[in-house]
Amino acid sequence: MDFLAYLAATLPPPIFALVIGVLTVICLLLYGVGLYIFFVVLYSVPSLRFLFTDIDEMITQWLKSGTQQRSSQKTRRKASTSCRTTNHELQRKLLQLLRGDKATANRLIRQQRQMHPGRSDKWYLEKAIWDLERDRH
Structure with missing residues (x-):
């Protein structure tokens, strides 16, 4: 949280919003990739x-x-x-x-x-x- 507070204090509001948006997209992509890998591994187990x-x-x-x-x-x-x-x-x-x-x-x-x-x-x-x-x- 200190990182976000630091960014909010040092960056202009439009740039801060852009950075938050990019970080959100990166998190969602990582979540999607993690889910994809989970289901691939799950499907590879014959009993499941x-x-x-x-x-x-x-x-x-x-x-x-x-x-x-x-x-x-x-x-x-x-x-x-x-x-x-x-x-x-x-x-x-x-x-x-x-x-x-x-x-x-x-x-x-x-x-x-x-x-x-x-x-x-x-x-x-x-x-x-x-x-x-x-x-x-």
Whole structure:
């Protein structure tokens, strides 16, 4: 603080304001670079990649797995189709409860994945829906 008081006393007000502005921009840039490095390191840890998964990516994975299962056997085709339909309906229900807020839906799914690792995608969706309905009643 002594440095700022010294600057305020020795510099004319417009120059002092400019110096403060430049210092603020430098601080914000350093903060941004620090955050960027933090997220790069966080993403490089394989066990924490689930934090970066969103619902759109989950849907793509489900569709791919459904396509692969359909090509293998007819019985498995029926099971994967019904599972995919169920997951799709659960996704739609979760988004409906959140009034279309995908960011909140992603956050809830990420929290469930973090608290209960190793469960199925369907389970995470059901748990998020159950928690929302429980908290609303």
